[in-house]
Amino acid sequence: MSLGKRSIYKSVCLALALLLAVAVFQRSLTPSQFLQGPLPATLGLQKVQIPTGEHLVNPNDFWKISKGSVAPTHPASRGPQAWDVTTINCSANINLTQQPWFQGLEPHFQQFLLYRHCRYFPMLLNHPEKCAGDVYLLVVVKSVITQHDRREAIRQTWGRERVAAGGGRGAVRTLFLLGTASKQEERAHYQQLLAYEDRLYGDILQWDFLDSFFNLTLKEVHFLKWLDIYCPGVRFVFKGDDDVFVNPANLLEFLADRRPQEDLFVGDVLKHARPIRKKENKYYIPGALYSKASYPPYAGGGGFLVAGGLARRLHRACDTVELYPIDDVFLGMCLEVLGVQPTAHAGFKTFGISRNRNSRMNKEPCFFRSMLVVHKLLPAELLAMWGLVHSNLTCSRKLQML
Ligand SMILES: *[C@@H]1O[C@H](CO)[C@@H](O)[C@H](O)[C@H]1NC(C)=O
Ligand SMILES: *[C@@H]1O[C@H](CO)[C@@H](O)[C@H](O)[C@H]1NC(C)=O
Ligand SMILES: *[C@@H]1O[C@H](CO)[C@@H](O)[C@H](O)[C@H]1NC(C)=O
Ligand SMILES: *[C@@H]1O[C@H](CO)[C@@H](O)[C@H](O)[C@H]1NC(C)=O
Numbered sequence: 001m002s003l004g005k006r007s008i009y010k011s012v013c014l015a016l017a018l019l020l021a022v023a024v025f026q027r028s029l030t031p032s033q034f035l036q037g038p039l040p041a042t043l044g045l046q047k048v049q050i051p052t053g054e055h056l057v058n059p060n061d062f063w064k065i066s067k068g069s070v071a072p073t074h075p076a077s078r079g080p081q082a083w084d085v086t087t088i089n090c091s092a093n094i095n096l097t098q099q100p101w102f103q104g105l106e107p108h109f110q111q112f113l114l115y116r117h118c119r120y121f122p123m124l125l126n127h128p129e130k131c132a133g134d135v136y137l138l139v140v141v142k143s144v145i146t147q148h149d150r151r152e153a154i155r156q157t158w159g160r161e162r163v164a165a166g167g168g169r170g171a172v173r174t175l176f177l178l179g180t181a182s183k184q185e186e187r188a189h190y191q192q193l194l195a196y197e198d199r200l201y202g203d204i205l206q207w208d209f210l211d212s213f214f215n216l217t218l219k220e221v222h223f224l225k226w227l228d229i230y231c232p233g234v235r236f237v238f239k240g241d242d243d244v245f246v247n248p249a250n251l252l253e254f255l256a257d258r259r260p261q262e263d264l265f266v267g268d269v270l271k272h273a274r275p276i277r278k279k280e281n282k283y284y285i286p287g288a289l290y291s292k293a294s295y296p297p298y299a300g301g302g303g304f305l306v307a308g309g310l311a312r313r314l315h316r317a318c319d320t321v322e323l324y325p326i327d328d329v330f331l332g333m334c335l336e337v338l339g340v341q342p343t344a345h346a347g348f349k350t351f352g353i354s355r356n357r358n359s360r361m362n363k364e365p366c367f368f369r370s371m372l373v374v375h376k377l378l379p380a381e382l383l384a385m386w387g388l389v390h391s392n393l394t395c396s397r398k399l400q401m402l
Contacts, residue, residue: 080229083123090118101288109286112214116323125198125206131231134170138234142219143176143242144211145190150242151176153379157386158246165252176204177219179211216327224315235260237311240303245374245385264307267299269344283326298332299342302350303373313338347372366395
C-alpha cells in the first residue's frame with residue numbers, strides 16, 4: 001500500500017470508529033429511546049470493548065479525543081489514560097498451601113490469601129463521562145448487584161445529582177461501585193437487570209470480581225485507580241455504603257471552607273482499634289494475617305470525605321500495601337504510608353447515632369438533620385426519614401455539629 005492510500009485507509013477507519021463511539025454515546029444518554037423498544041442483544045451487556053486492531057479507537061479514549069474539557073490534564077505523572085486491565089490472568093498462589101500456618105486457617109481466609117496478589121480486574125460497566133466538566137463532589141456508593149432497591153432510594157434522596165454545588169462550585173455527581181454477583185445461580189439473571197438499570201441511569205461502575213465481604217478492599221483499590229484515570233480533576237469525594245443516611249446540604253456546607261489541596265480525610269475515625277480475635281465475629285482476623293496489637297487510625301467505611309488530590313495519592317500509596325480483608329482498615333494503612341491522619345468529625349455516625357439500637361435518637365429526624373452521615377437504614381426508612389428531614393420540621397434547638 002502506498003503512503004497516500006494508507007493514510008486514507010487510516011482516516012476512514014478512524015471516522016468509522018468515531019461514528020460508532022458517537023452512536024454508543026447517544027444511546028447511553030437517551031433513556032427514552034431505550035424505553036421504546038426491547039434491549040437489542042448487542043447492548044445487553046455494555047462490556048468495555050477491547051480494540052481489535054491498532055486503527056480502532058478505544059471507546060475509553062473517545063472522551064479524551066472529542067472533548068478537551070473532559071479530564072483536566074495533569075501533565076505530571078499521568079498513569080494510563082483508560083482502564084488498562086482487559087483480561088483476568090491470575091492463578092492461585094499455591095506456594096502458600098505448603099505453609100503450616102496457612103493450613104490452620106479458616107477456608108475463607110485461605111481463599112483470600114490464595115488470590116491476594118490478584119489486584120486489578122477488567123471493567124464491565126464504565127462511565128468516563130461522569131467526570132466531564134467541573135465536578136466538585138463525586139459521591140460513590142458501595143453496592144451489590146442484588147440491592148437494587150437501595151440504589152433506587154439513594155437516587156431519590158441523597159444521591160440526587162446537582163448541576164452546581166452552590167457558591168460557584170461545580171457539579172455533584174453520583175456513581176455506584178459494584179462487582180459481580182457472588183452466587184453463580186444469580187449471575188446471568190441479575191447481570192441482565194443491572195445492564196437495564198445502567199441504561200436507565202448510567203451511574204454504575206462494575207468490575208469483574210466477585211462481590212464478597214473480603215473483596216471490598218478490591219473495590220477500594222479499583223475505585224482509586226478509576227478515579228486516578230477518569231476523574232483527576234474532582235475536588236472532593238464522598239464514599240459511603242448503600243445503607244446510610246447522608247445529608248448532602250451539610251456535606252456541602254462543611255466543604256465550603258475547605259480547599260481541595262488539603263490532606264482532607266474526614267469520617268468516623270477509630271484510633272488504636274484492635275484486631276478482633278473472636279472467631280465468631282464478622283471482623284475476626286487471625287494472628288497469622290495481622291500480628292500487631294492495633295490498627296493505624298482509620299475511618300469507618302460507612303461514609304467518609306476525602307479531597308480529590310489526596311485520593312489520587314492514596315491510589316499510589318495503596319499500590320504499595322498488601323490487600324487486607326477489611327477495606328476501611330486497609331485505607332487506614334494507605335493513609336499511614338502517606339503520613340496523613342484521618343480527622344474525626346462528630347457529624348459522621350457510621351455506627352448509628354446511639355450505639356443502643358433501641359434508642360429513640362436513632363429515629364429522631366432533628367438529629368438526622370444535623371448530621372452528615374448516619375448508619376444504618378433500610379430503603380423504606382431512608383425514604384421516610386428523608387421526607388421528615390426535608391419537611392417543615394420544628395426542632396427544639398439547632399444542633400451545631402458543623
Ligand atoms: C498470563 O500470565 C502468564 C504467567 O504469569 C503469562 O505467561 C501469560 O502470557 C499471561 N497471559 C496474558 C493473556 O496476559
Ligand atoms: C512462589 O514461589 C516461587 C519460588 O519461591 C516464586 O518465584 C514465586 O513468585 C512464588 N509465587 C507467588 C505467587 O508468590
Ligand atoms: C474476589 O474476587 C475474585 C475474582 O472474582 C475471586 O476469584 C476471589 O475468590 C474473590 N475473593 C474472595 C475472598 O471472595
Ligand atoms: C413550610 O412552611 C412555609 C412557611 O412557614 C410554608 O410556606 C410552606 O408551605 C410549608 N411547607 C409545607 C410542605 O408544609
